Structure formats: structure tokens, C-alpha cells
Amino acid sequence: MLATVAQVLAALEQRNPVRLAADWDSVGLICGDPDALVERVLLAVDPVQSVVDEAISGKYSMIITHHPLFLRGVHGVGAVNAKGRLIHALIGGGIALAAAHTNADHANPGVSDVLGTLLGLTQMEPIEGSQDEPLATGTGTGRIGILTQPTTLAEFGALVAELLPATEHGVRIAGSPQTVIRSVAVCGGAGDSLLDSVGTRADVFVTADLRHHRAQDHLADGGCALVDVAHWASEWPWLQHAAQQLVTDLAKEGKTIIADCSTTATDPWTAHHVSPALRSGR
Numbered sequence: 585m586l587a588t589v590a591q592v593l594a595a596l597e598q599r600n601p602v603r604l605a606a607d608w609d610s611v612g613l614i615c616g617d618p619d620a621l622v623e624r625v626l627l628a629v630d631p632v633q634s635v636v637d638e639a640i641s642g643k644y645s646m647i648i649t650h651h652p653l654f655l656r657g658v659h660g661v662g663a664v665n666a667k668g669r670l671i672h673a674l675i676g677g678g679i680a681l682a683a684a685h686t687n688a689d690h691a692n693p694g695v696s697d698v699l700g701t702l703l704g705l706t707q708m709e710p711i712e713g714s715q716d717e718p719l720a721t722g723t724g725t726g727r728i729g730i731l732t733q734p735t736t737l738a739e740f741g742a743l744v745a746e747l748l749p750a751t752e753h754g755v756r757i758a759g760s761p762q763t764v765i766r767s768v769a770v771c772g773g774a775g776d777s778l779l780d781s782v783g784t785r786a787d788v789f790v791t792a793d794l795r796h797h798r799a800q801d802h803l804a805d806g807g808c809a810l811v812d813v814a815h816w817a818s819e820w821p822w823l824q825h826a827a828q829q830l831v832t833d834l835a836k837e838g839k840t841i842i843a844d845c846s847t848t849a850t851d852p853w854t855a856h857h858v859s860p861a862l863r864s865g866r
């Protein structure tokens with residue numbers, strides 16, 4: 585039997601409770617009829633036109649994204665800008681859109697657990713626990729775990745580049761290449777608000793969108809090494825995990841669903857050049 589949009593949302597809620605979302609966030613159904621039937625779900629990081637095009641051509645009736653489409657007040661969805669056009673394309677294509685954002689970040693397992701597992705971490709704990717949730721639930725922001733085999737920062741950076749989806753952004757390293765890495769902090773998406781919490785609790789912190797001053801201050805204070813990855817790449821692995829959960833959980837209720845992960849790379853950076861002067865000096 586096919587599931588409805590509402591039943592897919594209920595399955596998503598079971599694993600990523602809305603109560604875990606940050607108070608500034610906006611998660612759940614963005615567009616679509618809860619009673620509509622869903623045969624195929626497409627999971628993606630970003631609600632953008634290329635993903636909607638992929639959903640239309642692949643005959644998907646629902647898209648679940650990690651990022652919300654709207655985070656500020658909206659007074660109209662006329663097809664006069666990208667977001668308005670997206671809403672029209674979704675309704676025209678009979679496609680529902682829902683988001684699981686900070687609720688998926690904070691859930692256990694959540695976005696950072698999947699990232700940490702991919703990088704080989706064990707014994708993961710939240711960098712910051714969820715407020716109002718018992719510590720034992722393991723919910724919260726970011727994760728710190730242990731590598732089964734210690735390595736160097738140089739080797740670890742190369743491993744991150746190998747394991748994450750390919751992007752032109754690539755992987756940037758801050759710290760001495762010979763630093764020994766045993767414990768690793770990870771945060772899928774923008775994690776610079778966690779720099780103070782991480783401090784020296786791990787040997788390296790893997791996250792995205794690290795800024796010059798925050799990174800410089802962290803290092804000057806003796807903080808751990810940094811690995812800066814593409815925001816999209818750090819969150820994409822969670823899609824595979826969430827897709828599998830949906831298929832398995834709905835099957836237990838007698839519902840058959842196909843859940844695929846978007847193959848459209850929505851990282852905004854399309855090229856990356858290293859100065860020839862630097863390259864020749866290596």
C-alpha cells in the first residue's frame with residue numbers, strides 16, 4: 585500500500601522529533617496536501633530549482649530537504665523570485681515539500697552521527713546536549729568521537745576529502761600536518777558557533793563555513809586543528825541514512841515507498857583555484 589504525505593511526515597517525526605528543533609527554525613510540511621499519496625520520495629540538502637527539476641523528471645511526489653525553504657516571514661509566493669517560482673513548480677508538478685533541519689541535526693542518530701560514522705568515529709557524544717532532554721538520550725548539537733586508529737592531520741584531511749561527496753570547495757585544513765589525531769569533533773553544516781565548546785576537547789574539529797576571525801581566534805587560544813568542508817557535502821551523507829529509515833519504518837506499517845537521494849550537487853561553489861605560486865612551492 586502507498587503511504588500518504590502525512591504518513592511520511594509521521595515517520596520523519598518519529599526519528600527527528602520537531603521538539604528537538606531550534607526555536608528559530610522552521611521544519612515540517614512546507615507545501616503539499618497531507619492526504620496525497622506518495623510512491624517516490626526524493627531526499628536532498630537544498631530546496632532549489634535543480635532539485636525540483638530532478639523530482640519532476642524522476643516522477644517523485646514528495647521532496648524532503650534538510651534546509652527549509654523559508655525561515656523569515658513570507659507575505660506572498662508569487663512567481664516573481666526563486667522561492668515563489670519553486671512553490672509554483674512544486675504545486676504544478678503535484679510535489680509535496682517538507683524539511684527536517686535542526687530536528688535532524690539534534691536527533692540521535694542525527695546528521696553529525698552519520699558524518700562521524702562515515703569518518704570512522706566510535707563512542708560519539710554530543711558536543712552540546714539538547715536543552716530539556718535527558719543527557720542519556722544522546723541528542724544535541726555536533727558529536728565528539730574516537731578514531732579506532734590514530735592518524736596525522738594530513739592523512740585525516742585526505743581521508744575526509746576521499747569519503748565526502750566531491751565538491752570544488754574541497755577540504756581546507758588549519759593546523760600542523762603532523763598533529764596526531766585520535767579524537768574528532770564533527771558538526772554537519774555551519775559549526776563555528778561550537779568552536780568555544782570544542783576548544784581542546786578533540787584533536788580536530790570537522791565542520792563547514794568556518795570564518796577567518798573565528799578560526800584564527802580559536803587557533804590562537806590553543807584550540808584543536810580544523811577541517812573546513814563544503815556545507816552541502818557535510819550534510820549529504822545524512823540523506824542516505826534518512827532514506828533508509830523511511831523505507832524501513834514505513835514497511836513496518838505495511839507501506840511501500842521508494843526513497844532516493846538527490847544526485848544534484850547543490851554546493852554553490854563551481855571552481856577552486858590554488859595560486860600557481862603556491863602549487864610550484866609544494
Ligand SMILES: [Zn+2]
Pocket residue numbers: 650651772773774815819
Ligand atoms: Zn545546513
